[in-house]
Amino acid sequence: MPKFGCRCGHTISLVAAPSPHEASLISAPDFDELCNRRTAAVDAFLAAVRNGKRDDWVTDFYGRPPFDISDGSVIDDIITREDVFSLQITNCPECGRLYRQRKQGVNEWDCFVPEPAPE
Numbered sequence: 001m002p003k004f005g006c007r008c009g010h011t012i013s014l015v016a017a018p019s020p021h022e023a024s025l026i027s028a029p030d031f032d033e034l035c036n037r038r039t040a041a042v043d044a045f046l047a048a049v050r051n052g053k054r055d056d057w058v059t060d061f062y063g064r065p066p067f068d069i070s071d072g073s074v075i076d077d078i079i080t081r082e083d084v085f086s087l088q089i090t091n092c093p094e095c096g097r098l099y100r101q102r103k104q105g106v107n108e109w110d111c112f113v114p115e116p117a118p119e
């Protein structure tokens with residue numbers, strides 16, 4: 001997503017990666033589940049490496065013949081793919097509004113406006 005239109009009229013540039021205007025949100029129970037899932041997936045990959053089945057594992061995971069990719073990059077891809085929980089947060093640097101994605105993979109957002117500080 002290269003840009004995001006805020007209700008204040010500001011266009012938030014999201015070209016930089018990582019963007020200083022984006023974050024993610026995950027509940028504590030979902031984070032626990034994510035940790036369990038990614039640990040199991042990393043364990044399965046490492047077991048395949050130990051057992052000489054790395055190429056088969058890479059083929060299954062990526063759906064293509066084995067290619068040159070480091071173990072660290074595979075593990076990073078596992079961690080990314082296992083996160084089916086996190087919601088995107090976008091923050092407007094002009095007005096402070098926060099936009100929370102309603103559901104992962106869906107371009108629908110709830111908007112939150114900061115309250116003025118009490119006097």
Ligand SMILES: [Zn+2]
Pocket residue numbers: 006007008009010092093094095096097
């Ligand atoms: Zn704004």
